[in-house]
Amino acid sequence: MKSKDDKLREISIAEPRVNWRLLTSVCLAMILIGALAFWIGLSGDSAQRTWQAYLINFLFWSGLAYGAVLFAAVLNITKARWGRPIKRLAEAPGTFLPCSFLFFCGLYYGREKIFPWLHEPVEHKQWWLNVEFLFARDGLALFVLMVISLALIYCSVREDRKPGARRREDAPEKSTGKAGAAIPDYAPRGWRAQQVLSPILGILYALVLSLIAIDLIMSLDPHWVSTLFGAYYFIGSFYTALAALMILCIVARQHLGLEDYVQPRHMHDLGKLMLAFCLLTADFFYSQFLVIWYSDLPEETRYVILRVRQSPWEPLAWTVLFVCFAIPFVVLLNRKIKMKPRPMIVLSAAILIGMWLERLLLVAPSLSKGEGFPVGLLEIFITAGFFGTMGLCLILFFRIFPLLPISDPLLHEYLELNPAKHEA
Amino acid sequence: MAQERSLLGIFAHLDDLLAALRVIADNNLEVHTVYSPVPRHEIQEALALKPSRVRFFTLTGGILGISIGVGLTIYTSLQWNFIVAGKPVIPLVPAVIVGFEFCILISVLFNLLGLLVNSRLPRFRLPDHYDARFTEDRFGLLLTCTEAEHEKARNLLREAGAEEIHEVEG
Numbered sequence: 001m002k003s004k005d006d007k008l009r010e011i012s013i014a015e016p017r018v019n020w021r022l023l024t025s026v027c028l029a030m031i032l033i034g035a036l037a038f039w040i041g042l043s044g045d046s047a048q049r050t051w052q053a054y055l056i057n058f059l060f061w062s063g064l065a066y067g068a069v070l071f072a073a074v075l076n077i078t079k080a081r082w083g084r085p086i087k088r089l090a091e092a093p094g095t096f097l098p099c100s101f102l103f104f105c106g107l108y109y110g111r112e113k114i115f116p117w118l119h120e121p122v123e124h125k126q127w128w129l130n131v132e133f134l135f136a137r138d139g140l141a142l143f144v145l146m147v148i149s150l151a152l153i154y155c156s157v158r159e160d161r162k163p164g165a166r167r168r169e170d171a172p173e174k175s176t177g178k179a180g181a182a183i184p185d186y187a188p189r190g191w192r193a194q195q196v197l198s199p200i201l202g203i204l205y206a207l208v209l210s211l212i213a214i215d216l217i218m219s220l221d222p223h224w225v226s227t228l229f230g231a232y233y234f235i236g237s238f239y240t241a242l243a244a245l246m247i248l249c250i251v252a253r254q255h256l257g258l259e260d261y262v263q264p265r266h267m268h269d270l271g272k273l274m275l276a277f278c279l280l281t282a283d284f285f286y287s288q289f290l291v292i293w294y295s296d297l298p299e300e301t302r303y304v305i306l307r308v309r310q311s312p313w314e315p316l317a318w319t320v321l322f323v324c325f326a327i328p329f330v331v332l333l334n335r336k337i338k339m340k341p342r343p344m345i346v347l348s349a350a351i352l353i354g355m356w357l358e359r360l361l362l363v364a365p366s367l368s369k370g371e372g373f374p375v376g377l378l379e380i381f382i383t384a385g386f387f388g389t390m391g392l393c394l395i396l397f398f399r400i401f402p403l404l405p406i407s408d409p410l411l412h413e414y415l416e417l418n419p420a421k422h423e424a
Numbered sequence: 425m426a427q428e429r430s431l432l433g434i435f436a437h438l439d440d441l442l443a444a445l446r447v448i449a450d451n452n453l454e455v456h457t458v459y460s461p462v463p464r465h466e467i468q469e470a471l472a473l474k475p476s477r478v479r480f481f482t483l484t485g486g487i488l489g490i491s492i493g494v495g496l497t498i499y500t501s502l503q504w505n506f507i508v509a510g511k512p513v514i515p516l517v518p519a520v521i522v523g524f525e526f527c528i529l530i531s532v533l534f535n536l537l538g539l540l541v542n543s544r545l546p547r548f549r550l551p552d553h554y555d556a557r558f559t560e561d562r563f564g565l566l567l568t569c570t571e572a573e574h575e576k577a578r579n580l581l582r583e584a585g586a587e588e589i590h591e592v593e594g
Contacts, residue, residue, distance in 0.1 A: 293511075294517075294518065296511065
């Protein structure tokens with residue numbers, strides 16, 4: 001039986017081969033462009049289009065960030081070993097969450113342009129759909145979810161030390177690796193805290209994101225109701241997060257020096273998860289669609305008919321169906337393609353763009369009535385701004401924290417059975 | 425054909441079996457059958473088998489299933505020719521569900537059929553060389569070789585760690 005110290009293997013991550021300065025300046029430039037476009041859009045007569053783009057991006061990127069942290073929580077809940085090397089990559093988008101909260105607060109200033117029930121209150125729904133209650137409950141919900149997500153990430157990273165940063169001289173039961181990193185206790189407190197927080201995060205994720213979907217998307221057409229809408233949004237967000245995580249894995253393998261730890265089998269498993277959630281998202285969409293189609297009630301069908309049969313939304317609806325669901329399904333059935341980086345990056349990027357268009361399809365037809373297809377330079381620049389924000393948060397995270405959850409005991413169990421390639 | 429000899433090696437450990445498979449592959453001898461008490465993906469990888477033919481059975485079943493499902497929906501709709509709430513007589517949206525269910529059912533049944541056909545089940549007689557321990561705790565490796573390679577094959581099996589090596593007739 002190996003001693004505890006023998007089990008804690010030395011983990012040495014190669015140096016990232018990335019020009020951080022260049023990436024940071026690109027992200028800052030994108031943020032600047034986004035902010036500028038937002039400012040110009042507000043002052044012109046396309047204020048509603050600007051706020052619409054802001055809302056769509058908020059929904060997309062927040063869903064992505066919360067979904068990514070949920071993936072880390074799911075790894076904890078299931079005590080999964082296979083995914084330990086990519087756990088830190090999944091926690092990385094969590095740094096976007098404070099920005100996401102600020103963006104939500106910014107929505108307050110656009111409330112006149114976004115919420116149609118402000119100007120035409122709906123009789124019996126007024127107690128739910130009024131400004132104070134909506135922002136209070138959504139703000140509180142997002143705040144709580146953000147705090148729990150950040151707490152989860154904090155518990156995960158706090159036991160790690162950046163390799164070479166500090167040496168623990170006077171800790172007899174802890175061994176010191178060659179890289180100068182103090183390998184921490186086998187079951188650190190942070191890990192036990194994660195075991196408590198992860199299920200809470202899982203439940204809260206479903207509740208809070210359902211609430212956001214109902215309040216920020218479904219209320220845009222205040223007379224329309226669909227019961228499964230909240231679930232459709234948070235499952236779609238998890239699907240988005242998986243696609244983003246696939247891209248992060250491939251980037252980590254090729255540029256961040258993790259090719260010994262993040263292996264093709266991780267891409268294979270992530271690809272299988274992506275297939276599962278592609279099917280689940282399509283299934284949730286179809287469940288709502290079939291029921292509305294069958295009962296043919298006018299108050300339900302007008303939402304769907306607007307998006308599926310009327311121009312200019314009909315081509316968008318078909319595009320979303322193919323790019324988000326049909327094509328990924330067919331591609332992800334193949335076993336070998338899931339382990340090839342280039343097709344997977346293309347497919348994941350397509351899924352991300354497709355899901356962004358899907359959010360557009362949910363939001364825009366309710367807001368912009370009869371104005372033509374609202375995707376132009378304004379939307380592209382604002383999206384670039386949000387993309388830059390997420391990129392900057394990721395860069396910050398990767399520069400500060402180690403790329404593997406070094407203090408995670410399950411990682412060491414995983415490495416025992418699957419030693420990193422340079423060791424084997 | 426008169427030159428072909430068969431050797432059966434019995435192994436107690438998986439690693440010995442895998443080593444033997446690797447050595448046999450290096451020496452271009454032909455593996456006829458591998459007997460194993462448990463399914464192990466390492467054996468599959470070591471044998472480097474071509475993808476199974478069962479998938480064609482499943483594909484046929486799937487296509488047949490979709491046709492049956494959608495065909496049943498269309499046929500039964502046409503029998504009545506109702507227009508309900510403005511929906512078309514032949515509905516595409518719910519036909520997806522019926523087609524999907526039939527696809528799964530028929531493809532699964534065909535998959536099972538393909539499994540039986542491919543494994544040539546049911547087998548009413550076990551081969552003579554079959555050892556009862558192959559379903560207990562021993563691996564078996566049946567290989568065919570020419571008269572000339574017979575001694576070499578025997579040595580390879582012994583070096584890889586075979587507990588017993590038997591000559592097999594036929």
